[in-house]
Amino acid sequence: MRLAWAMAGLVTLAGPAAAHPHIFMETGIEVLRDSEGRVASLRVTWTYDPFFSLVLITERGLDPDGDGTLTAAETAALQGFDMNWEPGFPGDTYAFAGTEALALSGPRDGVARYEGGRIISSHIRDLEQPVAGLLVVKNYDPTYYTEYTIRDLRAEGCATEIIAPDLTEAERALQAALAELPADVDVEMGFPEVGAVFAQEVRVTCPAP
Template sequence: MKYPLASLLCLVLATPLGAHPHIFVDTKLEVLVDAEGRLTHLRITWAYDEFYSLLVTEDRGLDPDYDGVLTDAEIASLNGFDMQWIEGFNGDTVLLDGEEEIRLSAPKDVETDFKEGRIITSHLRAVGSTLPSADGLVVKPYDPTYYTAYEVAGKVTVTGNDTCRARVKMPDMTADLRALQADLEKLDTQTDPSEVGLPEIGEALANEVVITCESS
């Protein structure tokens, strides 16, 4: 995920954190399907961990009394803070039809809340003008570098078509993958994994949301 520079500097200077992952995000998904069983949109909700939420609010001078409560105006000032994406960034969300990636729109209908010390944001992403059948599609939320760890939290909701369902498939945690994950966690905050020969493992650790629809 791409973040404001000041917040990234806070993360780099914070010790004694391991290098990867820095940020933990509980992800909720709503799959929107039309009456013909075609996928139209994804509603994506990110609940950031308390530590990263604290860094963001401190960086922006929010919650000066440290009571863990933000005013409506303070919450409004956060809206869109995580939507400043560089060109070509996929929003750490990949939609697959077999091996083919389906492009999603830029985020819209962005909303932000703050509960129990955590920043919670949501956004809507549309499928292109040619709507694919939802049956068999796979949604994978992940950061390739594993700088941010996304975990699909709770039930995935499917809206608009009662014949469609979604299930979460957990990654296959092989011994090699566990070893790589452990090696990443040992790195200090200023070491890029690629500098020590470690590969990007974000995709291998990703949850997969598999959509299925019954034939009419």
């Protein structure tokens, strides 16, 4: 949700307060390895849903003729639109060496384009310590304002797996968390942090150096 507000602070999305998510993103993850074969970085690509893409493009005064194509100047103006993160914001991407949480750098080498009515944005996150063996990656918004679905996973020379969440259990966890909210709490503003239980889990195992 912090990422959504950073990108479009003036956007108001209609719908019931508890009807999360509001934004739908497709994710691509590419594993980048160092000279020793260890995982050193992740290239994260986000493809925004058509509605939110249109909102963002319109708010920025881009594509005024509505032909779905940005000029070179408009494309330049789009760069970095979702890279202005608050200090300490994890960027909705979480990495683990097995079960041990790994620190990730802030985003670098961000690039964005508008294609087929959707904004596609990518950036690189560096692992504080390169990883050999099992790497686990999750992409989720804790408040589930944004739903991320991993569509593409690339890790050349490594074994990969995408594990789907148990949506029945996730829905139960959501309903239980909502039931615990005090009656005077604005559900939209105080939505429980259940995004992790709805998240896919990426598993990457690279050969030992």
